[in-house]
Amino acid sequence: CGRIxxxxxxxxxxxxxxxxxxxxxxxxxxxxxxxxxxSRENEFYYGNPQNRFWxxxxxxxxxxVPDTIAQKREMLLAHxxxxxxVIASCDIVGSSDASIRNVRPADIGRVTGVAPxxxxxxxxxxxxxxYRCHLEPVTGLPATVLPSTSPANAAWSLNxxxxxxxxxxx
Numbered sequence: 796c797g798r799i800x801x802x803x804x805x806x807x808x809x810x811x812x813x814x815x816x817x818x819x820x821x822x823x824x825x826x827x828x829x830x831x832x833x834s835r836e837n838e839f840y841y842g843n844p845q846n847r848f849w850x851x852x853x854x855x856x857x858x859x860v861p862d863t864i865a866q867k868r869e870m871l872l873a874h875x876x877x878x879x880x881v882i883a884s885c886d887i888v889g890s891s892d893a894s895i896r897n898v899r900p901a902d903i904g905r906v907t908g909v910a911p912x913x914x915x916x917x918x919x920x921x922x923x924x925x926y927r928c929h930l931e932p933v934t935g936l937p938a939t940v941l942p943s944t945s946p947a948n949a950a951w952s953l954n955x956x957x958x959x960x961x962x963x964x965x
Contacts, residue, residue, distance in 0.1 A: 806894070810884040811901070813838050816868050817877035821910035823964060826930075826938070828922040829882040831890035839864045840878055843890075845946035847953055848918065852876070854957035855964040876964065877906050881917075881925040892921035900929035907934055916963050919943030939963050 812835055817824075827840065834842035841848035849867060853860040856874045861867040871878055883901045888894035906912065915938040917923040923940030931938065941960055942951045951959075 806886045806888055806896075808884065808886050808897070809835070811880060811882065813840075815877060815879035815901075815906050816840070816871050817879070817906045817910045818872050819909055819911075820875055821872070821877035821906070822875040822912060823914045823916060824877045824879070824906060824910070824912045825916045825918060825964075826922050826926055827878075827880045827918045828892050828925055829880050829885060829887060829895060833890075837864075839867065840880075841944070843946070846944055847946070847956060848944040850953060851944050851956045851960050852964065854953070855961045874964070877910055877912065879903075879906060881922055881930055892919075895921070895925075898925065898929060900925075900933075903930050903933055912936065914939070914963065916941055916960075919945060919948070 884899045885895050886897040915936045917938045917940045926938050
């Protein structure tokens with residue numbers, strides 16, 4: 796699946812650190828690549844307030860944007876959405892997807908063994924590439940790669956992201 800050459804910055808080997816969100820009613824699995832530094836600090840997904848993930852999902856589902864981790868979990872589960880990342884552990888520099896190496900993929904069976912997943916959605920190209928390489932052979936489910944909700948993806952406005960994501964989450 797290709798090896799990304801080391802960058803000058805310092806690599807750290809990091810484990811994911813928190814569990815997937817899912818239950819027996821989850822039908823859509825949304826996968827990121829690996830938690831950002833902010834998400835790891837907050838011990839939950841999309842912890843960087845500049846990341847538009849929570850606003851996008853709330854917009855797709857016609858909900859208020861959740862504030863707390865409990866509200867975020869509740870919104871996902873109420874709409875049949877499971878959330879996890881492709882990678883269980885890796886070497887990474889900060890939050891840079893481009894620096895990821897020495898990947899140990901997530902045990903996707905934890906989710907697919909319980910939830911009737913019908914659709915896999917990847918949040919951005921890196922998650923899509925990592926999914927195709929490491930998890931699609933396990934699940935047998937193709938993934939739709941959606942534009943990243945990261946603030947680095949400035950080409951996509953919030954409304955444009957909601958419009959595109961709604962096609963998969965709706």
